[in-house]
Amino acid sequence: MPSFHSTFTKSSSLSHIFTKTRLRHLTTTTTATMSTESSLRESLAAKLTTINHHGDVIRSLKSSKAPKSEIEEAVKALNALKLEKTEIENELKAAISGGSDGSNSFNGMSRDTFRQAVVNTLERRLFYVPSFKIYRGVAGLYDYGPPGCAIKSNVLSFWRQHFVLEENMLEVDCPCVTPEVVLKASGHVDKFTDLMVKDEKTGTCYRADHLLKDHCKDKLEKDLAISSEMAAELKHVLAVLDDLSAEQLGAKIKEYGIVAPDTKNPLSDPYPFNLMFATSIGPSGMSPGYMRPETAQGIFVNFKDLYYYNGNKLPFAAAQIGQAFRNEISPRQGLLRVREFTLAEIEHFVDPDDKSHPKYSEVSNLEFLMFPRDEQMSGEAAKRLCLGDAVSEGTVNNQTLAYFIGRVYLFLTHLGIDEKRLRFRQHLPNEMAHYAADCWDAEIESSYGWIECVGIADRSAYDLRAHTEKSGVALVAQEKFSEPKEVEKLVITPNKKELGLAFKGDQKLVIESLEAMNEKEAMEMKATLESKGEIEFEVCKLQKMVTIKKNMLSISKETKREHQRTFTPSVIEPSFGIGRIIYCLYEHSFYMRPDKSGDEQLNVFRFPPLVAPIKCTVFPLVQNEEYEEVANRISRSLTAAGISNKKDITGTSIGKRYARTDELGVPFAITVDSKTSVTIRERDSKDQIRVNVDEVATVVKDVSEGRTTWADILQIYPAHTSASADE
Template sequence: MRFVRALNTCAFSLCRRVISKHFLHCSLLKPYIGAHQFSVSGTMAAVADEDSLRRALAQKQSSIDVQGGTVRQLKSSGAAKLDIEAAVQALNALKLEKASIESQLQVALAGAAGGGSSSASRDAFRQAVVNTLERRLFYIPSFKIYRGVAGLYDYGPPGCSVKSNVLSFWRQHFVLEENMLEVDCPCVTPEVVLKASGHVEKFTDLMVKDEKTGTCYRADHLLKDFCKEKLEKDFSLSAEKAAELKHILAVLDDLSAEQLGAKIKEYGITAPDTKNPLSDPYPFNLMFQTSIGPSGVSPGYMRPETAQGIFVNFRDLYYYNGNKLPFAAAQIGQAFRNEISPRQGLLRVREFTLAEIEHFVDPQDKSHPKFSDVAKLEFLMFPRDDQVSGQCAKKLQLGEAVSRGTVNNETLGYFIGRVYLFLTRLGIDKDRMRFRQHLANEMAHYAADCWDAEIESSYGWIECVGIADRSAYDLRAHSEKSSVALVAQEKFSEPREVEKLVITPIKKELGLAFKGNQKMVTEALEAMEEKVAMEMKADLESKGEVEFHVCTLGKNVSIKKNMVSISKEIKKEHQRVFTPSVIEPSFGIGRIIYCLYEHSFYTRPSKAGDEQLNVFSFPPLVAPIKCTVFPLVQNQKYEEVAKLLSKSLTAAGISHKIDITGTSIGKRYARTDELGVPFAITVDSTSSVTVRERDSKDQVRVDVEKVASVVREVTDGLSSWADVLKMYPLHSSETAEE
């Protein structure tokens, strides 16, 4: 059985890694597919445009070369001055035309890579977001005072609060709503478990080493960087060469170590820092290894995903659920991947929080009783066929996608819908989010179907949630390795008659014929599948003897009619025993949060118009702090009211912050807008106060006693800001606001 786990727990580009080495029929000659792997919302139109521009550029260059030759010839032959001038003018005109095509190409490339916005403006936007996040301690590079460790980040106070809000909502939206069985397993995992799952053998990236310094790089990253750089900056590239490089980018994840190594050699790629030659690529296991106990003989790993903890507990969980299917188990926890050279900031880290669901279901019935709750939802979907034919993601109705078979089954569809609701309620922009189906070569051979929730960010489309129907693979793998049957039973209300294949090797005859090899021949006969067995039965009856391949012996043997009896018998069965299928939505919490930061960030001019102010437009659900309390001026009476308000907010369970610095109200608003605090309470009297909403900057007057409950209702989602505006008088203040 091939290793194909990871294909989707692996939201997180893991899939990119382990998958398709087994699918190398998609060779380097395969046509370009999957624009998603290269561009943000790049379309085939942009690609065609680029192609014709490159051809035009090459033509123009050759015209320039010809005209240049003409000019030189005229000059050397001492032609008339006017003739020479005319020829030079023509040459310059050609050069201008070339420059114009070059800038068109530049625009086309930026368009393909950035959904319209240029690469530079995306970088600038990202820098603005990241600067704000770091300055306000949403996150902190870990161990900063010791110069940090690549790929490790701390959540600072507001980031930690956002994370805890996202996780609470996840529990509410999935675990509580669906009555899931939540478990909490250790990160330290013994080798035997990760051998069964395949991670010990196959959870690898291909690595190259600087042959002189020993510095390590991811082989595919170097090749990818080379191709992208060439495509973006080398305008002399022929259309054919450009197509070749793009093809490499498209199939990058499918390349074997040998293929990668050959390309690196062919293109003369060297170590980025030193320009030294590179070693051949070889696999590096991405798990953090350790040793359990003091003896040094029990290897263990930090888990690369949380799912295995659920699979190994299937039997107990099934029992806990009253031996009934379907049911789902869930786990939130840390996972670890020892990346070779982490890049992309918060998106590719060495330790991260996963939230995973394993929904166990009878493979014969993948309907879902609550599917109708989500069937009417419409959102961007990107089915496999549309990717291959070069179309864009488009809005589909979920119910139709399931009924047409685009999505394999109702349960998978139900989770896609629930994930859509989860992400949009957090504040992810529904127009910059899509569900992309895995291509055939991305998907494990056992998987029934697999969709990634991808969110568009300045880094491109990012896999944030993987939703896969993994069939029975994981439970079977652990059943085999542990010898504990991880199965479910369906008791029949009355016994059913079933036709069963019965193979009875005749040991005496086999012993005479095969002596020491008897056992292996017997086992091979017993292991025959129905089709093979029935063919043998027919052959034995017609010919009396057949050739039979015994793989444990590595050779064919001759089986005679008297050595085995094969028949079909009718048996009564009282129950059906089967390995459940598992449908697995797997959430990369850190990635979702980072995309949420980008989707929530905007700037607006200050009142004086002299600077741009940053705002995070978090919904109250995820806002790190729900409201701030400011006394308008430094004044004991107002401060007392502020402290009173603080007490009532604490009692109502609302996280808040008092700011009694003497700074101007405008500056204080700006400070809290930058933290994404949705409401600000300004104490400007002892009986009533103003409440200001962050994005509209609307203010209302509310009695001191009522403020906490008003804020609580809005932050809990029981009422909206529009409701508040209807209930309380609008306040327009001269003293306040920026």
């Protein structure tokens, strides 16, 4: 899936410059990990050469009918060399997969084994399944089952609480079907693309960068005998993969001999494919539209009414939760790359001249993993930074952007995301759209690697300006002055005759780009035109540089007396991929522990009560009418308190019932073993307490809603010891 707001294609020359710069940094900077891997590859290559030589010696001894003892001694030496080779291979595999840190993150298993255990559990317990399964399914489409729906609902409920309610945001709900003109203005119709290749014989389509990525990773992980130089080159390709143009991607695919995975047929050259689902509005088919690829445009086109609703005051934020659609070329990675998904997006509108935030101090002391662009360019790792320091040093562009980065961190960690496997990565210059002031991604580590789950961008005033130009409706804000002010205003006056002669059909786009310049850009252009007579200027909508000459426009400043200032607001945009967050939460919450006998590993999801699909289960210790009535009474009291619960009155052993609920991530299990009091078991510690029947709902509600902790509860209620609690 492309980033939540695709950074549209920029000048190929600019991309090439950044690609070369990034390659140069990566080539000259060698980390300890890369050094270790290189050394192991060299040792393995030397060991293979020695083994081949010993094999030749043994064959020579046999052909010359050497004494049996001499041959046996040579074979023994060869076997010892092979053992040494295996040890080096194992060390190399560990270095490639991240060593002990990686294994600890995945319950002591390899990434693939861990992922398969998680996915098998999720599908078996109906968290989610492939859509249209009885018809063999459709790639990139999934159905959420009962526990999956409950978790998604809880995540979205907390999102509303954490952002919409606490920040007094204006929530909207806009249609999924969007007229073409809206997405034409935003740039999606022309530039919302990925590069695709086709099997030249069957016509099967593949995403070009995925094929190259898979090839490089497979060679690094499976072909342990490749040279350290080749390994370094493949790592470089992976590092700059997002920067490669269609021509560069095609060249690498040919150089490495990459063919269609299924048929081994040759592939076409890469070409752009628009990811939006096209449709038409109305029976005539004359009004083209698309299924929206994001929810943000619905907020932007409603800005004027939302601004009025907010009392014509800035700053304010609008939010929307809804479905988005992207026609992925070759979807994979389960819930991480799908064709229909849920986005939760915020557009915080702010005065471009004042991006301070009144609540910034509430997050400025937070410390967490951050990955600024300088560290990325120099080959260093992410590091813990204080958010306030990152702003004061200019690493993060402004307070409002930093405030939302901090709020996103708190949101994700409260959900249950492991803070050690959460980082905020700053976009490199070549990743950012031309209009963006700064962009950061909240990335979560999973068995698939680091996954972008939230994008937090300062998009400047681009979106509102684009829709103003296309619709003719001014999407602006006003600041009224207490007294009239003498205001110096920038005036850009294009010479349409000269521009028309020079650019013909592209004249309008060139003029739009010139008029969209901010004051700094315009005055720099003025100075260059006066000194040199011409300047190279990037027209983003044409995706190319053009030459602007002195006679093509005039740039000046005029002083006017004004009673108010009219301006286009900037927007800070946090955009959440809910499905991606939920999948990473599944992995971060999953672990295995032995049963009482130690013969079997039991699956457990350690969901916090906040997001757990069911807060508690209720079951009688034995099948007994009186106990079952008590269980029903407790269940009713829990439901009345708003606590989701599930009764289990099967005759299965208590240990197996605990295991079933642990596998669903249920935090508390209530066992009815008398008519007056019951036990409450906590999932991860397996500690049990005894509570009066009438107090059960209050205890579970207080812990589930965070008003108290389980540790506090243990101090209040008597502990209960039961052998069955360990099953």
